[in-house]
Amino acid sequence: MSARDLSVLLGVILIIVMLVIPLPGWLLSILILTNISLALIVILVTMNTQEALDFAIFPSLLLLLTLFRLGLNVSTTRSILSEADAGVVVDTFGNFVTGGNPFVGFVIFLILVIIQFIVITKGAERVSEVAARFTLDAMPGKQMSIDADLNAGMITEQQAKERREKIENEADFYGAMDGASKFVKGDAIAGIVIVLVNIIFGFIIGMTQWGLSPGETVDVFLRLTVGDGLVSQIPALLIATATGIIVTRVAAEGNLSHDVTGQLFRYPQLLYVAAGTIFLLGFTPINFLLTTIIAGLLTFGGYYLSRSQKEEEVAQQEMTEEKEDETEISSPDSVVQLLNMDPIEFEFGYALIPIADTNQGGDLLDRIVMIRRQLALELGVVIPVVRIRDNIQLNPNEYQLKIKGNEVAKGELYMNHYLAMSPGMEDDSIDGIDTVEPAFGLPAKWINEEMKDEAELSGYTVVDPPSVVSTHITEVIKKHASKLLGREETQQLIDHLKESYPTLVGEVTPEPLSVGEIQKVLAKLLEEQISIRNLPVIFETLADYGKMTNDTDLLAEYCRQALSIQITKQYATEDYKMKVVTLSPQVEKKVAENIQQTEHGNFLSMDPETQQKIIESIHQQASQAFLQDTTPILLCSPAIRMYVKQMVGRYLPDLVVLSYNELEPDLEVESAGVVNIA
Numbered sequence: 001m002s003a004r005d006l007s008v009l010l011g012v013i014l015i016i017v018m019l020v021i022p023l024p025g026w027l028l029s030i031l032i033l034t035n036i037s038l039a040l041i042v043i044l045v046t047m048n049t050q051e052a053l054d055f056a057i058f059p060s061l062l063l064l065l066t067l068f069r070l071g072l073n074v075s076t077t078r079s080i081l082s083e084a085d086a087g088v089v090v091d092t093f094g095n096f097v098t099g100g101n102p103f104v105g106f107v108i109f110l111i112l113v114i115i116q117f118i119v120i121t122k123g124a125e126r127v128s129e130v131a132a133r134f135t136l137d138a139m140p141g142k143q144m145s146i147d148a149d150l151n152a153g154m155i156t157e158q159q160a161k162e163r164r165e166k167i168e169n170e171a172d173f174y175g176a177m178d179g180a181s182k183f184v185k186g187d188a189i190a191g192i193v194i195v196l197v198n199i200i201f202g203f204i205i206g207m208t209q210w211g212l213s214p215g216e217t218v219d220v221f222l223r224l225t226v227g228d229g230l231v232s233q234i235p236a237l238l239i240a241t242a243t244g245i246i247v248t249r250v251a252a253e254g255n256l257s258h259d260v261t262g263q264l265f266r267y268p269q270l271l272y273v274a275a276g277t278i279f280l281l282g283f284t285p286i287n288f289l290l291t292t293i294i295a296g297l298l299t300f301g302g303y304y305l306s307r308s309q310k311e312e313e314v315a316q317q318e319m320t321e322e323k324e325d326e327t328e329i330s331s332p333d334s335v336v337q338l339l340n341m342d343p344i345e346f347e348f349g350y351a352l353i354p355i356a357d358t359n360q361g362g363d364l365l366d367r368i369v370m371i372r373r374q375l376a377l378e379l380g381v382v383i384p385v386v387r388i389r390d391n392i393q394l395n396p397n398e399y400q401l402k403i404k405g406n407e408v409a410k411g412e413l414y415m416n417h418y419l420a421m422s423p424g425m426e427d428d429s430i431d432g433i434d435t436v437e438p439a440f441g442l443p444a445k446w447i448n449e450e451m452k453d454e455a456e457l458s459g460y461t462v463v464d465p466p467s468v469v470s471t472h473i474t475e476v477i478k479k480h481a482s483k484l485l486g487r488e489e490t491q492q493l494i495d496h497l498k499e500s501y502p503t504l505v506g507e508v509t510p511e512p513l514s515v516g517e518i519q520k521v522l523a524k525l526l527e528e529q530i531s532i533r534n535l536p537v538i539f540e541t542l543a544d545y546g547k548m549t550n551d552t553d554l555l556a557e558y559c560r561q562a563l564s565i566q567i568t569k570q571y572a573t574e575d576y577k578m579k580v581v582t583l584s585p586q587v588e589k590k591v592a593e594n595i596q597q598t599e600h601g602n603f604l605s606m607d608p609e610t611q612q613k614i615i616e617s618i619h620q621q622a623s624q625a626f627l628q629d630t631t632p633i634l635l636c637s638p639a640i641r642m643y644v645k646q647m648v649g650r651y652l653p654d655l656v657v658l659s660y661n662e663l664e665p666d667l668e669v670e671s672a673g674v675v676n677i678a
């Protein structure tokens with residue numbers, strides 16, 4: 001017989017001994033503290049049990065604890081009536097609660113008993129009864145569900161057997177709890193009867209056999225009775241509460257001794273909580289040495305069980321890892337994982353590791369977080385998380401940025417250097433490595449720290465490597481924002497808008513426009529750096545025109561016109577002016593005449609020679625505007641704007657093309673040139 005089995009059997013024998021043999025006061029104190037400790041552990045376990053079957057021995061344990069508590073009541077009653085002494089714990093509880101007034105203490109005790117009997121015990125009994133009834137009623141339906149899953153091939157025969165056993169265990173558990181809850185009710189009634197017996201016979205014995213006066217009898221026996229009732233009813237209250245918690249859960253396999261020791265001490269950390277509680281009791285008039293010993297035993301038990309569990313977990317984890325290693329190569333999932341692709345990847349050579357390593361003072365991660373916040377405000381789209389990693393295949397100072405697995409930008413950084421961008425006039429005294437600023441293509445030099453102050457005095461714009469790469473990342477992501485906006489991201493934007501504008505969203509999608517069509521409209525806006533943050537205005541426009549056409553190009557044009565205030569502020573100067581290059585009437589007419597309408601949409605069909613002439617003229621006018629320090633903007637009529645953008649987009653991707661309807665009436669427009677063809 002194992003030590004676990006023997007300990008439980010000895011505990012049951014001790015309960016029987018308490019019912020027959022008188023126990024000394026010091027032993028009663030130990031048993032009372034043990035009773036409180038067990039009650040604390042039980043309620044803590046029930047509060048941390050996820051399923052009732054994890055604490056399946058609770059009905060049997062409830063009977064043992066109730067019998068143990070009643071045995072203590074018999075022993076303390078014998079000591080109180082025979083010796084007017086039940087140990088230091090009972091005496092301390094009695095003095096503490098009565099506070100010099102036995103009748104006040106008795107009233108407090110009665111209130112505690114009423115709370116337990118009427119509120120907790122009654123409730124737990126009712127819940128147990130209803131849970132047992134519903135569990136039994138649901139058994140046929142659950143059995144049929146298992147048979148259906150088995151016949152459909154969804155589960156194996158072994159799984160079906162396990163599920164049937166679980167259902168049977170649940171029914172057994174709730175049936176047992178329905179009966180066990182009567183123990184709690186009977187225990188509460190027995191506690192009241194024992195208190196009345198102690199008081200009545202204490203008066204008789206104290207006045208007849210001990211020769212005490214009525215006042216002395218009340219002081220001695222009522223005080224001890226209240227103390228005995230408290231040390232009995234407090235654990236009873238905890239157990240009754242635990243009963244109400246556990247009846248919503250279900251039963252396990254194994255003998256009672258193994259289940260008690262295995263499941264009761266399933267959470268070793270909770271023994272520390274119980275030990276701390278018992279230790280704090282030592283600061284009361286209770287024997288400090290006694291409480292310290294019990295708390296120490298609980299602490300040692302918690303430590304021993306925790307260590308055993310960790311050793312088992314480590315061994316189990318090693319076995320699991322070995323099995324995973326054996327099956328990883330042959331598993332199809334290992335190949336499928338290779339198909340995963342990050343939306344945005346930033347890779348760099350080993351010399352650039354300090355810009356990303358926080359231990360070396362790198363702040364690239366924080367900068368990327370700020371970039372995502374900045375672009376969310378500027379473009380109105382949530383940029384995916386940027387995957388950052390080093391790549392030994394790159395040159396030590398090289399980095400590259402990938403969008404959905406494709407390289408879209410690359411550059412070179414020199415650590416412990418600064419990038420000095422020329423103000424327009426080169427200074428030969430500034431010595432450095434000639435390069436090009438990666439974000440905007442400006443001529444620049446990599447200079448060392450000694451040249452930094454001199455370069456700033458010469459008018460150079462000097463920035464550090466992290467600022468260079470963060471600016472480059474920002475501009476590249478802005479340029480490719482439309483490629484990062486897929487259907488899933490669009491659905492997230494729609495869901496977010498729906499929280500504030502449910503009616504508006506319901507009028508746009510799923511009818512007349514699908515998520516895919518909305519995504520195309522938003523992507524077309526982002527392609528030309530138009531922020532989609534003002535989604536309510538965009539959806540209002542889609543609601544107005546979505547029933548008329550599902551041409552996403554045309555819908556995007558309507559949305560641009562609705563965002564005229566935003567577009568005007570985006571490109572106007574601080575004094576609310578705008579210099580533009582316009583198309584001559586001849587060119588506008590030529591473009592309009594070559595627009596062909598088909599059932600699949602409209603497109604520009606113009607002979608290559610005419611297109612080349614128009615593009616060359618636009619390029620010439622835009623170059624002149626750029627030389628005048630003016631952002632080149634091409635202005636045309638709304639009917640041909642998107643076709644002009646399509647025509648020049650491949651050759652002049654950064655050229656801004658606006659229509660008259662996209663500008664506010666109070667904007668002062670100045671002509672910087674006119675596009676003509678011979």
